[in-house]
Amino acid sequence: MLRRNFLKNTALSSLVVGLSPLAMYAHYKDIIIGHGTHRYKVDLNWGALNSSFYPVNDCHEMVQDAKGRILLLTNHTKNNVIIYDKSGRLLEVWGTEFPGAHGLTLKDEGGEDFLYICDNQRHEVIKTTIDGRIIMVLPYPKESGKYESADQYVPTETAIADNGDIYVADGYGLQYIMHYNAQGELLNIFGGKGEGDQFFDNAHGICIDDRDPSATTLLITARAQNKLKRFSLQGEHLTTYDLPGSYICRPVIHRDHVYLATIWSGNKDQGSGYISILDKDNKLISAPGGIQPIYENGLLQPMSQAVKVFHHPHDVCIDEDDNLYVAQWNSGKTYPIKLERV
Amino acid sequence: MRCCLQLFVMLICASWGCKVAPIADADLKSPPSEYRRMSAYAPQGLIQLSTPQVAVDSSFFVNQCTIAASSGTADTWITYTIDGSIPTPQSTLLGPMLQLQSSATVNIRAFHKDYRASEIVSLKIRKLTDRAHINRISVDPAPAQQYSASTSILYDVLKGTSNYSQGGRWLGFQADRITMDITCQGAHLSTLTLSILEDHGSWIFAPQEIQVFADEEPLASQRLETPVTAHSSNTQMIEVTLPPSNYDRLRVVVKALDSIPPWHPGSGEMPWFFVDEVILE
DSSP: OHHHHHHHHHHHHHHHHHHOSGGGOOBOOBOEEEETTEEEEEETTTTOOOTTTSOOSOEEEEEEOTTSOEEEEESOTTOSEEEEOTTSOEEEEEOOSOTTEEEEEEEEETTEEEEEEEETTTTEEEEEETTSOEEEEEOOOGGGSSOSSGGGOOOOEEEEOTTOOEEEEOTTTTOEEEEEOTTSOEEEEEEOBSSSTTOBSOOOOEEEEOSSTTOOEEEEEEGGGTEEEEEETTSOEEEEEEOTTEEEEEEEEETTEEEEEEEEETTTOTTOOEEEEEOTTSOEEEOTTBOOOOEETTEEOOOOBOBTTOSOEEEEEEOTTSOEEEEESSSSSOOOEEEEEO | OHHHHHHHHHHHHHHTTOOOSOOOHHHHHSOOGGGOBOOSSOBTTTSBBOOOEEEESOSEESSOEEEEEEOOSTTOEEEEESBSOOOOTTSEEOOSOEEEOSOEEEEEEEEBTTBBOOOOEEEEEEEOSSOOOEEEEEEESOOOGGGOOOGGGGGSSOOOOSOTTSTTOOEEEOSSEEEEEEEEEEEEEEEEEEEEEEBGGGTBOOOSEEEEEETTEEEEEEEOOOOSSOOOSEEEEEEEEEEEEEEEEEEEEEEOOSSOOTTSTTTTSOOBEEEEEEEEO
Protein backbone atom coordinates (compact mmCIF):
# COMPACT_ATOMS: atom_id res chain seq x y z
CA MET A 1 0.00 0.00 0.00
CA LEU A 2 2.73 2.43 1.09
CA ARG A 3 4.87 1.45 -1.86
CA ARG A 4 2.04 1.92 -4.32
CA ASN A 5 1.25 5.32 -2.87
CA PHE A 6 4.90 6.24 -2.97
CA LEU A 7 5.21 5.31 -6.62
CA LYS A 8 1.96 7.05 -7.47
CA ASN A 9 3.06 10.21 -5.70
CA THR A 10 6.45 10.06 -7.33
CA ALA A 11 4.99 9.62 -10.79
CA LEU A 12 2.45 12.38 -10.35
CA SER A 13 5.03 14.78 -8.95
CA SER A 14 7.42 14.00 -11.78
CA LEU A 15 4.59 14.58 -14.21
CA VAL A 16 4.04 18.01 -12.73
CA VAL A 17 7.74 18.75 -12.95
CA GLY A 18 7.96 17.41 -16.48
CA LEU A 19 4.92 19.20 -17.79
CA SER A 20 5.47 22.64 -16.38
CA PRO A 21 9.11 23.59 -16.05
CA LEU A 22 8.32 27.21 -16.89
CA ALA A 23 6.03 27.57 -13.89
CA MET A 24 9.06 26.91 -11.70
CA TYR A 25 10.76 30.14 -12.75
CA ALA A 26 10.42 33.41 -10.86
CA HIS A 27 10.53 36.33 -13.26
CA TYR A 28 12.61 39.46 -12.95
CA LYS A 29 10.55 42.61 -13.00
CA ASP A 30 10.97 44.71 -16.15
CA ILE A 31 11.75 48.40 -15.67
CA ILE A 32 9.60 50.98 -17.43
CA ILE A 33 10.97 54.37 -18.46
CA GLY A 34 9.21 57.47 -19.75
CA HIS A 35 6.27 59.45 -18.43
CA GLY A 36 2.51 59.82 -18.79
CA THR A 37 1.08 58.34 -21.95
CA HIS A 38 4.49 57.44 -23.43
CA ARG A 39 6.18 54.76 -21.32
CA TYR A 40 8.38 51.94 -22.49
CA LYS A 41 10.13 48.69 -21.59
CA VAL A 42 13.77 48.56 -22.65
CA ASP A 43 15.22 45.89 -24.97
CA LEU A 44 18.95 46.48 -24.61
CA ASN A 45 19.88 43.61 -26.94
CA TRP A 46 17.53 44.30 -29.83
CA GLY A 47 20.11 45.27 -32.48
CA ALA A 48 23.13 43.39 -31.11
CA LEU A 49 25.26 41.75 -33.82
CA ASN A 50 28.60 39.92 -33.99
CA SER A 51 30.93 42.90 -34.18
CA SER A 52 33.70 40.84 -35.80
CA PHE A 53 31.57 40.60 -38.94
CA TYR A 54 29.03 43.42 -38.70
CA PRO A 55 30.84 46.20 -36.84
CA VAL A 56 29.63 49.70 -36.08
CA ASN A 57 31.42 52.87 -34.97
CA ASP A 58 28.84 55.57 -34.27
CA CYS A 59 25.26 54.55 -34.93
CA HIS A 60 23.98 57.82 -36.29
CA GLU A 61 20.46 57.49 -37.70
CA MET A 62 17.62 55.06 -38.33
CA VAL A 63 14.55 54.99 -40.59
CA GLN A 64 11.81 52.51 -41.44
CA ASP A 65 11.11 51.63 -45.06
CA ALA A 66 7.90 50.67 -46.84
CA LYS A 67 8.51 47.00 -46.12
CA GLY A 68 8.68 47.75 -42.38
CA ARG A 69 12.41 47.09 -42.21
CA ILE A 70 14.54 49.18 -39.87
CA LEU A 71 17.59 50.74 -41.53
CA LEU A 72 20.59 51.85 -39.45
CA LEU A 73 23.27 54.22 -40.73
CA THR A 74 26.75 53.91 -39.20
CA ASN A 75 30.05 55.50 -40.17
CA HIS A 76 31.81 52.11 -40.34
CA THR A 77 32.66 51.52 -44.01
CA LYS A 78 32.46 47.76 -43.74
CA ASN A 79 28.71 48.15 -43.72
CA ASN A 80 27.41 51.72 -43.61
CA VAL A 81 23.81 50.55 -43.84
CA ILE A 82 22.57 47.69 -41.65
CA ILE A 83 18.99 46.52 -42.18
CA TYR A 84 16.98 44.67 -39.53
CA ASP A 85 13.44 43.42 -39.27
CA LYS A 86 11.39 44.74 -36.34
CA SER A 87 12.46 41.85 -34.13
CA GLY A 88 16.12 42.80 -34.56
CA ARG A 89 17.04 40.04 -36.95
CA LEU A 90 19.67 41.03 -39.50
CA LEU A 91 18.34 41.09 -43.05
CA GLU A 92 20.90 42.87 -45.19
CA VAL A 93 24.00 45.10 -45.12
CA TRP A 94 25.46 47.40 -47.75
CA GLY A 95 27.53 50.57 -48.09
CA THR A 96 31.31 50.96 -48.12
CA GLU A 97 31.67 54.50 -49.51
CA PHE A 98 30.38 56.67 -46.68
CA PRO A 99 33.19 57.26 -44.15
CA GLY A 100 31.39 60.23 -42.64
CA ALA A 101 27.87 58.77 -42.80
CA HIS A 102 25.79 60.97 -40.49
CA GLY A 103 22.31 61.88 -41.76
CA LEU A 104 19.72 59.42 -43.10
CA THR A 105 16.35 60.45 -44.44
CA LEU A 106 13.90 58.19 -46.32
CA LYS A 107 11.36 59.50 -48.80
CA ASP A 108 8.72 57.65 -50.78
CA GLU A 109 8.88 59.12 -54.27
CA GLY A 110 6.28 57.74 -56.64
CA GLY A 111 5.91 54.51 -54.66
CA GLU A 112 9.63 53.82 -54.36
CA ASP A 113 11.78 54.46 -51.26
CA PHE A 114 14.87 56.62 -51.67
CA LEU A 115 17.53 57.46 -49.10
CA TYR A 116 19.35 60.75 -48.61
CA ILE A 117 22.67 60.30 -46.80
CA CYS A 118 24.67 63.25 -45.38
CA ASP A 119 28.38 62.50 -45.27
CA ASN A 120 30.50 64.70 -42.99
CA GLN A 121 33.80 63.61 -44.53
CA ARG A 122 32.77 63.65 -48.16
CA HIS A 123 31.04 67.05 -47.56
CA GLU A 124 28.18 65.85 -49.73
CA VAL A 125 24.59 64.70 -49.69
CA ILE A 126 24.09 61.45 -51.61
CA LYS A 127 20.73 60.16 -52.82
CA THR A 128 20.48 56.37 -53.22
CA THR A 129 17.91 53.69 -53.87
CA ILE A 130 16.88 51.50 -50.95
CA ASP A 131 19.57 48.99 -51.88
CA GLY A 132 22.39 51.49 -52.25
CA ARG A 133 22.53 52.43 -55.92
CA ILE A 134 23.62 56.10 -56.21
CA ILE A 135 21.09 58.37 -57.93
CA MET A 136 22.42 61.88 -57.30
CA VAL A 137 25.22 63.62 -55.41
CA LEU A 138 24.85 67.18 -54.03
CA PRO A 139 28.28 68.73 -53.49
CA TYR A 140 28.96 71.80 -51.35
CA PRO A 141 26.81 74.83 -52.38
CA LYS A 142 29.50 76.90 -54.05
CA GLU A 143 26.82 78.77 -55.99
CA SER A 144 25.48 80.25 -52.75
CA GLY A 145 28.55 82.43 -52.36
CA LYS A 146 28.74 81.55 -48.66
CA TYR A 147 31.34 78.79 -48.90
CA GLU A 148 34.94 79.11 -50.03
CA SER A 149 35.68 75.38 -49.98
CA ALA A 150 34.02 72.02 -49.43
CA ASP A 151 35.70 71.70 -46.02
CA GLN A 152 33.44 74.41 -44.63
CA TYR A 153 30.35 72.38 -45.54
CA VAL A 154 29.58 69.55 -43.12
CA PRO A 155 25.95 68.58 -43.75
CA THR A 156 24.22 66.78 -40.90
CA GLU A 157 20.63 66.27 -42.05
CA THR A 158 18.14 66.51 -44.91
CA ALA A 159 14.38 66.91 -45.11
CA ILE A 160 12.45 66.17 -48.28
CA ALA A 161 9.22 67.97 -49.11
CA ASP A 162 6.32 66.29 -50.91
CA ASN A 163 7.18 68.12 -54.13
CA GLY A 164 10.70 66.64 -53.95
CA ASP A 165 12.43 69.81 -52.71
CA ILE A 166 15.49 69.01 -50.60
CA TYR A 167 16.45 70.94 -47.46
CA VAL A 168 19.96 70.37 -46.14
CA ALA A 169 21.15 71.45 -42.68
CA ASP A 170 24.87 72.27 -42.53
CA GLY A 171 24.95 71.50 -38.81
CA TYR A 172 28.70 71.09 -38.36
CA GLY A 173 29.80 73.69 -40.89
CA LEU A 174 28.58 77.25 -41.32
CA GLN A 175 25.04 76.52 -39.99
CA TYR A 176 23.19 77.43 -43.16
CA ILE A 177 20.06 75.67 -44.39
CA MET A 178 20.13 74.98 -48.12
CA HIS A 179 16.91 74.63 -50.13
CA TYR A 180 17.23 72.74 -53.43
CA ASN A 181 14.63 71.57 -55.89
CA ALA A 182 14.37 67.86 -56.70
CA GLN A 183 16.96 68.25 -59.47
CA GLY A 184 19.52 69.64 -57.04
CA GLU A 185 19.30 73.30 -58.14
CA LEU A 186 19.81 75.69 -55.24
CA LEU A 187 16.68 77.83 -54.68
CA ASN A 188 17.33 79.50 -51.32
CA ILE A 189 19.76 79.63 -48.40
CA PHE A 190 18.97 80.89 -44.89
CA GLY A 191 20.15 80.63 -41.28
CA GLY A 192 23.86 80.71 -40.50
CA LYS A 193 25.65 80.79 -37.18
CA GLY A 194 24.48 83.18 -34.49
CA GLU A 195 22.38 83.79 -31.40
CA GLY A 196 19.26 85.42 -32.86
CA ASP A 197 16.04 83.55 -33.60
CA GLN A 198 16.83 83.12 -37.30
CA PHE A 199 20.34 81.79 -36.64
CA PHE A 200 21.64 78.48 -35.36
CA ASP A 201 24.17 76.84 -33.10
CA ASN A 202 24.14 74.11 -34.22
CA ALA A 203 21.58 73.29 -36.92
CA HIS A 204 21.93 69.58 -36.39
CA GLY A 205 18.55 68.21 -37.52
CA ILE A 206 15.63 69.19 -39.75
CA CYS A 207 12.27 67.73 -40.67
CA ILE A 208 9.09 68.71 -42.50
CA ASP A 209 6.14 69.31 -40.15
CA ASP A 210 2.81 68.81 -41.85
CA ARG A 211 0.74 68.19 -38.74
CA ASP A 212 -1.01 71.52 -39.32
CA PRO A 213 -2.91 71.04 -42.56
CA SER A 214 -3.08 74.81 -43.16
CA ALA A 215 0.69 75.33 -43.19
CA THR A 216 3.55 72.95 -43.79
CA THR A 217 6.67 74.17 -42.00
CA LEU A 218 10.20 73.12 -41.12
CA LEU A 219 11.36 72.12 -37.65
CA ILE A 220 15.11 72.65 -37.15
CA THR A 221 17.12 71.90 -34.01
CA ALA A 222 19.65 74.38 -32.60
CA ARG A 223 21.29 71.73 -30.49
CA ALA A 224 23.92 73.71 -28.58
CA GLN A 225 21.23 76.27 -27.73
CA ASN A 226 18.76 73.60 -26.53
CA LYS A 227 16.13 75.02 -28.88
CA LEU A 228 13.77 73.72 -31.57
CA LYS A 229 12.97 76.34 -34.20
CA ARG A 230 10.06 76.51 -36.63
CA PHE A 231 10.62 78.09 -40.05
CA SER A 232 8.43 78.52 -43.09
CA LEU A 233 9.41 76.57 -46.17
CA GLN A 234 10.73 79.89 -47.52
CA GLY A 235 13.15 80.24 -44.59
CA GLU A 236 11.36 82.76 -42.35
CA HIS A 237 11.60 82.17 -38.62
CA LEU A 238 8.19 81.58 -37.01
CA THR A 239 8.58 80.18 -33.46
CA THR A 240 11.25 78.96 -31.06
CA TYR A 241 10.60 76.22 -28.52
CA ASP A 242 12.95 76.18 -25.52
CA LEU A 243 14.03 72.81 -24.19
CA PRO A 244 16.50 73.87 -21.49
CA GLY A 245 19.02 71.19 -20.62
CA SER A 246 18.20 69.09 -23.70
CA TYR A 247 20.78 68.81 -26.49
CA ILE A 248 18.38 67.62 -29.17
CA CYS A 249 19.67 66.00 -32.35
CA ARG A 250 16.89 65.82 -34.93
CA PRO A 251 13.09 66.04 -34.81
CA VAL A 252 11.19 62.98 -36.05
CA ILE A 253 7.43 63.33 -36.39
CA HIS A 254 5.21 60.29 -35.85
CA ARG A 255 1.45 60.78 -35.77
CA ASP A 256 1.01 63.97 -33.70
CA HIS A 257 4.18 63.78 -31.67
CA VAL A 258 7.76 64.94 -32.18
CA TYR A 259 10.50 62.59 -31.01
CA LEU A 260 14.04 63.88 -30.47
CA ALA A 261 17.09 61.89 -29.50
CA THR A 262 18.74 64.01 -26.81
CA ILE A 263 22.46 63.39 -26.93
CA TRP A 264 23.49 65.26 -23.75
CA SER A 265 21.72 67.08 -20.98
CA GLY A 266 22.33 69.48 -18.15
CA ASN A 267 26.00 70.42 -18.06
CA LYS A 268 26.68 68.38 -21.19
CA ASP A 269 28.38 65.65 -19.15
CA GLN A 270 29.48 62.54 -21.02
CA GLY A 271 26.79 59.87 -21.22
CA SER A 272 23.94 62.12 -20.09
CA GLY A 273 21.44 61.47 -22.91
CA TYR A 274 17.79 60.40 -23.11
CA ILE A 275 14.81 60.76 -25.49
CA SER A 276 12.49 63.78 -25.62
CA ILE A 277 8.86 63.42 -26.75
CA LEU A 278 6.72 66.47 -27.56
CA ASP A 279 2.95 66.44 -28.00
CA LYS A 280 0.92 68.12 -30.76
CA ASP A 281 1.38 71.48 -29.02
CA ASN A 282 5.14 70.91 -28.92
CA LYS A 283 5.16 70.52 -25.18
CA LEU A 284 7.57 68.01 -23.62
CA ILE A 285 5.36 65.25 -22.19
CA SER A 286 7.74 62.33 -21.75
CA ALA A 287 11.48 61.85 -21.50
CA PRO A 288 12.43 58.14 -21.46
CA GLY A 289 15.73 58.02 -19.56
CA GLY A 290 15.26 61.61 -18.39
CA ILE A 291 13.61 63.29 -15.41
CA GLN A 292 9.91 64.11 -15.26
CA PRO A 293 9.19 67.13 -17.47
CA ILE A 294 7.76 69.97 -15.39
CA TYR A 295 6.37 73.27 -16.64
CA GLU A 296 6.13 76.26 -14.30
CA ASN A 297 4.31 79.36 -15.59
CA GLY A 298 4.47 77.90 -19.07
CA LEU A 299 8.25 77.42 -18.94
CA LEU A 300 9.90 74.02 -19.05
CA GLN A 301 12.18 73.48 -16.06
CA PRO A 302 15.78 72.43 -16.91
CA MET A 303 15.93 68.80 -17.94
CA SER A 304 18.56 66.18 -17.13
CA GLN A 305 19.12 62.45 -17.27
CA ALA A 306 17.37 60.29 -14.66
CA VAL A 307 18.61 56.77 -15.35
CA LYS A 308 21.61 55.52 -17.29
CA VAL A 309 19.84 53.57 -20.02
CA PHE A 310 21.46 55.66 -22.76
CA HIS A 311 24.85 57.27 -23.30
CA HIS A 312 24.50 59.51 -26.35
CA PRO A 313 21.26 58.93 -28.29
CA HIS A 314 21.69 60.37 -31.77
CA ASP A 315 18.45 59.40 -33.49
CA VAL A 316 15.16 57.70 -32.81
CA CYS A 317 12.96 55.81 -35.28
CA ILE A 318 9.32 55.05 -34.51
CA ASP A 319 7.47 52.07 -36.00
CA GLU A 320 3.74 51.66 -36.65
CA ASP A 321 3.26 50.16 -33.17
CA ASP A 322 4.81 53.26 -31.55
CA ASN A 323 7.93 51.38 -30.50
CA LEU A 324 11.18 53.34 -30.58
CA TYR A 325 14.57 52.34 -32.00
CA VAL A 326 17.47 54.40 -30.65
CA ALA A 327 20.84 54.78 -32.39
CA GLN A 328 23.72 56.11 -30.28
CA TRP A 329 26.86 58.07 -31.05
CA ASN A 330 30.15 57.43 -29.21
CA SER A 331 28.62 54.82 -26.90
CA GLY A 332 31.19 52.05 -26.97
CA LYS A 333 30.26 50.93 -30.49
CA THR A 334 26.98 49.56 -29.21
CA TYR A 335 24.05 48.62 -31.40
CA PRO A 336 20.56 50.18 -31.33
CA ILE A 337 18.27 49.75 -28.34
CA LYS A 338 14.53 49.19 -28.76
CA LEU A 339 11.94 50.75 -26.48
CA GLU A 340 8.63 48.85 -26.52
CA ARG A 341 5.59 50.97 -25.82
CA VAL A 342 3.51 49.78 -22.86
CA MET B 1 -3.96 -0.85 -15.31
CA ARG B 2 -2.79 1.51 -12.63
CA CYS B 3 0.68 0.00 -12.76
CA CYS B 4 0.79 0.52 -16.51
CA LEU B 5 -0.23 4.12 -16.13
CA GLN B 6 2.42 4.71 -13.50
CA LEU B 7 5.05 3.01 -15.61
CA PHE B 8 4.02 5.03 -18.66
CA VAL B 9 4.27 8.29 -16.73
CA MET B 10 7.63 7.36 -15.27
CA LEU B 11 8.95 6.52 -18.72
CA ILE B 12 7.76 9.86 -20.08
CA CYS B 13 9.36 11.67 -17.17
CA ALA B 14 12.56 9.72 -17.56
CA SER B 15 12.69 10.62 -21.22
CA TRP B 16 12.35 14.29 -20.30
CA GLY B 17 15.23 13.87 -17.88
CA CYS B 18 13.20 14.69 -14.78
CA LYS B 19 14.35 13.77 -11.36
CA VAL B 20 12.16 11.02 -10.14
CA ALA B 21 11.95 12.17 -6.57
CA PRO B 22 9.35 13.89 -4.41
CA ILE B 23 9.35 17.71 -4.61
CA ALA B 24 8.60 19.43 -1.36
CA ASP B 25 5.68 21.87 -1.35
CA ALA B 26 7.97 24.66 -0.22
CA ASP B 27 10.06 24.30 -3.40
CA LEU B 28 7.03 24.59 -5.64
CA LYS B 29 5.99 27.88 -4.05
CA SER B 30 9.40 29.67 -4.03
CA PRO B 31 11.85 28.24 -6.52
CA PRO B 32 15.56 28.30 -5.78
CA SER B 33 17.40 31.35 -7.15
CA GLU B 34 19.06 29.53 -10.05
CA TYR B 35 15.63 29.17 -11.62
CA ARG B 36 14.99 32.88 -12.11
CA ARG B 37 14.70 34.08 -15.69
CA MET B 38 14.78 37.35 -17.53
CA SER B 39 12.40 38.52 -20.18
CA ALA B 40 13.68 40.27 -23.30
CA TYR B 41 13.58 43.56 -21.39
CA ALA B 42 15.95 45.27 -19.00
CA PRO B 43 15.22 44.03 -15.47
CA GLN B 44 15.04 45.69 -12.10
CA GLY B 45 18.46 46.19 -10.56
CA LEU B 46 20.49 46.46 -13.78
CA ILE B 47 20.41 50.14 -14.75
CA GLN B 48 22.03 52.79 -12.56
CA LEU B 49 20.38 56.00 -11.44
CA SER B 50 21.98 59.18 -12.74
CA THR B 51 23.50 61.45 -10.13
CA PRO B 52 20.95 63.77 -8.54
CA GLN B 53 20.93 67.46 -9.47
CA VAL B 54 22.67 69.30 -6.64
CA ALA B 55 22.72 73.08 -6.23
CA VAL B 56 24.76 74.95 -3.63
CA ASP B 57 24.36 78.65 -3.00
CA SER B 58 28.06 78.91 -2.22
CA SER B 59 30.62 76.28 -1.25
CA PHE B 60 32.47 78.82 0.87
CA PHE B 61 30.38 80.84 3.21
CA VAL B 62 30.52 83.06 6.21
CA ASN B 63 27.34 82.08 8.07
CA GLN B 64 25.42 79.33 6.32
CA CYS B 65 25.46 77.20 3.23
CA THR B 66 22.28 75.91 1.59
CA ILE B 67 22.25 72.73 -0.46
CA ALA B 68 19.30 71.60 -2.57
CA ALA B 69 19.11 68.28 -4.38
CA SER B 70 16.50 66.65 -6.56
CA SER B 71 16.30 63.46 -8.58
CA GLY B 72 13.40 64.45 -10.80
CA THR B 73 12.07 60.90 -10.71
CA ALA B 74 9.14 59.52 -8.71
CA ASP B 75 9.90 57.08 -5.87
CA THR B 76 13.56 58.09 -5.66
CA TRP B 77 14.99 59.05 -2.29
CA ILE B 78 18.23 60.90 -1.63
CA THR B 79 20.42 60.46 1.44
CA TYR B 80 23.55 62.21 2.60
CA THR B 81 26.41 62.13 5.07
CA ILE B 82 28.60 64.96 6.34
CA ASP B 83 31.46 62.92 7.77
CA GLY B 84 32.86 61.80 4.43
CA SER B 85 31.32 58.33 4.66
CA ILE B 86 29.44 56.69 1.80
CA PRO B 87 25.67 57.29 2.00
CA THR B 88 23.47 54.20 2.26
CA PRO B 89 19.73 53.86 1.65
CA GLN B 90 19.26 54.22 5.41
CA SER B 91 21.43 57.34 5.85
CA THR B 92 19.84 60.68 6.69
CA LEU B 93 17.21 61.66 4.15
CA LEU B 94 17.99 64.83 2.21
CA GLY B 95 14.90 67.05 2.22
CA PRO B 96 14.24 69.79 -0.32
CA MET B 97 16.87 71.96 1.39
CA LEU B 98 19.77 71.34 3.70
CA GLN B 99 21.42 74.16 5.65
CA LEU B 100 24.85 73.72 7.16
CA GLN B 101 26.83 76.05 9.35
CA SER B 102 30.21 74.29 9.51
CA SER B 103 32.81 73.06 7.08
CA ALA B 104 32.09 69.53 5.91
CA THR B 105 32.45 67.01 3.14
CA VAL B 106 28.88 66.37 2.06
CA ASN B 107 28.28 63.13 0.17
CA ILE B 108 24.93 62.79 -1.58
CA ARG B 109 23.48 59.71 -3.28
CA ALA B 110 20.14 58.74 -4.85
CA PHE B 111 18.31 55.41 -4.43
CA HIS B 112 15.32 53.71 -6.09
CA LYS B 113 14.04 50.14 -5.68
CA ASP B 114 14.17 49.45 -9.43
CA TYR B 115 17.65 50.85 -10.10
CA ARG B 116 21.20 50.66 -8.82
CA ALA B 117 22.25 53.48 -6.51
CA SER B 118 23.65 56.58 -8.22
CA GLU B 119 27.27 57.68 -8.09
CA ILE B 120 28.04 59.87 -5.10
CA VAL B 121 28.00 63.64 -5.48
CA SER B 122 30.69 64.93 -3.13
CA LEU B 123 30.83 68.57 -2.09
CA LYS B 124 33.44 70.21 0.08
CA ILE B 125 31.93 73.20 1.82
CA ARG B 126 34.07 75.59 3.75
CA LYS B 127 33.23 78.09 6.43
CA LEU B 128 35.40 81.15 6.12
CA THR B 129 36.43 82.31 9.56
CA ASP B 130 39.42 84.57 9.07
CA ARG B 131 38.97 85.69 5.51
CA ALA B 132 41.27 88.55 4.59
CA HIS B 133 39.86 91.33 2.48
CA ILE B 134 41.25 91.46 -1.05
CA ASN B 135 41.50 94.91 -2.65
CA ARG B 136 42.43 94.02 -6.16
CA ILE B 137 43.54 91.16 -8.40
CA SER B 138 45.11 91.60 -11.82
CA VAL B 139 45.66 88.64 -14.12
CA ASP B 140 48.06 87.98 -16.94
CA PRO B 141 47.25 86.91 -19.59
CA ALA B 142 43.71 88.22 -19.79
CA PRO B 143 41.02 85.51 -19.69
CA ALA B 144 39.60 84.21 -22.96
CA GLN B 145 36.95 86.54 -24.32
CA GLN B 146 34.08 84.06 -24.07
CA TYR B 147 34.93 83.23 -20.42
CA SER B 148 35.71 86.69 -19.21
CA ALA B 149 34.44 88.90 -16.40
CA SER B 150 35.80 91.47 -14.03
CA THR B 151 38.52 90.04 -11.79
CA SER B 152 36.40 91.17 -8.84
CA ILE B 153 34.46 87.94 -9.22
CA LEU B 154 37.56 86.25 -7.80
CA TYR B 155 36.87 87.75 -4.41
CA ASP B 156 33.08 88.20 -4.26
CA VAL B 157 32.56 85.02 -2.21
CA LEU B 158 30.08 83.82 -4.81
CA LYS B 159 30.86 80.43 -6.21
CA GLY B 160 30.29 79.58 -9.82
CA THR B 161 28.19 76.54 -10.62
CA SER B 162 29.77 73.89 -12.81
CA ASN B 163 27.88 75.38 -15.79
CA TYR B 164 30.85 77.48 -16.69
CA SER B 165 29.55 78.98 -19.89
CA GLN B 166 26.83 80.96 -18.17
CA GLY B 167 26.69 83.54 -15.45
CA GLY B 168 30.04 85.32 -15.76
CA ARG B 169 31.18 83.66 -12.57
CA TRP B 170 34.30 82.01 -13.97
CA LEU B 171 37.45 83.22 -15.65
CA GLY B 172 38.70 80.80 -18.31
CA PHE B 173 42.25 80.74 -19.66
CA GLN B 174 44.04 78.69 -22.25
CA ALA B 175 47.67 79.39 -21.41
CA ASP B 176 50.61 77.50 -19.98
CA ARG B 177 51.07 80.00 -17.16
CA ILE B 178 48.60 82.36 -15.51
CA THR B 179 49.84 85.02 -13.10
CA MET B 180 47.60 86.71 -10.54
CA ASP B 181 48.81 89.72 -8.61
CA ILE B 182 46.80 90.21 -5.44
CA THR B 183 46.74 93.24 -3.21
CA CYS B 184 45.05 92.84 0.11
CA GLN B 185 44.70 94.70 3.37
CA GLY B 186 47.77 93.84 5.36
CA ALA B 187 46.74 90.81 7.33
CA HIS B 188 48.26 87.83 9.04
CA LEU B 189 47.85 85.05 6.50
CA SER B 190 48.58 81.36 6.54
CA THR B 191 46.53 79.90 3.68
CA LEU B 192 45.76 80.79 0.09
CA THR B 193 42.98 78.84 -1.62
CA LEU B 194 42.05 78.77 -5.30
CA SER B 195 38.60 77.52 -6.27
CA ILE B 196 38.85 75.91 -9.70
CA LEU B 197 36.80 73.84 -12.12
CA GLU B 198 37.74 70.44 -13.49
CA ASP B 199 35.70 69.21 -16.48
CA HIS B 200 37.68 66.90 -18.71
CA GLY B 201 34.78 66.55 -21.12
CA SER B 202 35.23 70.25 -21.84
CA TRP B 203 39.04 70.09 -21.85
CA ILE B 204 39.24 71.93 -18.52
CA PHE B 205 42.03 70.58 -16.32
CA ALA B 206 43.38 71.33 -12.86
CA PRO B 207 46.87 72.87 -13.03
CA GLN B 208 50.02 70.91 -12.34
CA GLU B 209 51.36 73.41 -9.83
CA ILE B 210 50.48 76.60 -7.98
CA GLN B 211 53.33 78.81 -6.78
CA VAL B 212 52.98 81.76 -4.43
CA PHE B 213 55.49 84.62 -4.25
CA ALA B 214 55.79 87.72 -2.07
CA ASP B 215 58.02 90.50 -3.41
CA GLU B 216 59.52 88.07 -5.92
CA GLU B 217 60.52 85.64 -3.18
CA PRO B 218 59.01 82.17 -3.45
CA LEU B 219 56.80 81.46 -0.46
CA ALA B 220 55.14 78.15 -1.09
CA SER B 221 53.90 75.88 -3.81
CA GLN B 222 51.41 73.06 -4.26
CA ARG B 223 51.83 70.34 -6.88
CA LEU B 224 48.87 68.33 -8.13
CA GLU B 225 48.84 64.87 -9.65
CA THR B 226 48.23 64.60 -13.37
CA PRO B 227 44.95 62.73 -13.83
CA VAL B 228 45.18 59.28 -15.43
CA THR B 229 41.50 58.94 -16.28
CA ALA B 230 38.70 61.32 -17.17
CA HIS B 231 37.01 63.04 -14.26
CA SER B 232 33.45 64.25 -14.61
CA SER B 233 32.70 67.88 -13.98
CA ASN B 234 33.62 68.93 -10.42
CA THR B 235 34.86 71.98 -8.57
CA GLN B 236 37.93 71.82 -6.35
CA MET B 237 39.56 74.00 -3.74
CA ILE B 238 43.33 73.92 -3.87
CA GLU B 239 44.97 75.09 -0.67
CA VAL B 240 48.49 76.41 -0.45
CA THR B 241 49.92 76.76 3.02
CA LEU B 242 51.88 79.97 3.44
CA PRO B 243 54.52 80.77 6.04
CA PRO B 244 52.36 82.62 8.59
CA SER B 245 53.11 86.31 8.32
CA ASN B 246 51.67 89.68 7.40
CA TYR B 247 51.26 90.21 3.68
CA ASP B 248 49.75 92.99 1.62
CA ARG B 249 50.81 91.73 -1.82
CA LEU B 250 51.04 88.25 -3.22
CA ARG B 251 51.75 86.85 -6.66
CA VAL B 252 50.21 83.52 -7.63
CA VAL B 253 51.58 81.66 -10.63
CA VAL B 254 49.38 78.87 -11.95
CA LYS B 255 51.24 76.40 -14.14
CA ALA B 256 48.86 74.50 -16.37
CA LEU B 257 49.57 70.94 -17.47
CA ASP B 258 52.23 70.93 -20.22
CA SER B 259 49.57 69.48 -22.50
CA ILE B 260 46.39 67.44 -22.30
CA PRO B 261 47.33 63.86 -21.30
CA PRO B 262 47.57 61.12 -23.96
CA TRP B 263 44.44 59.25 -22.85
CA HIS B 264 42.22 62.23 -23.63
CA PRO B 265 40.78 62.97 -27.10
CA GLY B 266 42.48 66.39 -26.92
CA SER B 267 45.90 64.81 -26.29
CA GLY B 268 48.77 67.21 -26.92
CA GLU B 269 46.62 70.35 -26.95
CA MET B 270 46.82 73.09 -24.35
CA PRO B 271 44.25 72.55 -21.58
CA TRP B 272 41.86 75.19 -20.25
CA PHE B 273 42.11 76.54 -16.70
CA PHE B 274 39.02 77.94 -14.96
CA VAL B 275 39.07 79.81 -11.65
CA ASP B 276 36.25 81.56 -9.79
CA GLU B 277 37.58 82.53 -6.38
CA VAL B 278 40.74 83.33 -4.46
CA ILE B 279 40.51 83.11 -0.67
CA LEU B 280 43.10 84.35 1.76
CA GLU B 281 42.88 83.29 5.38
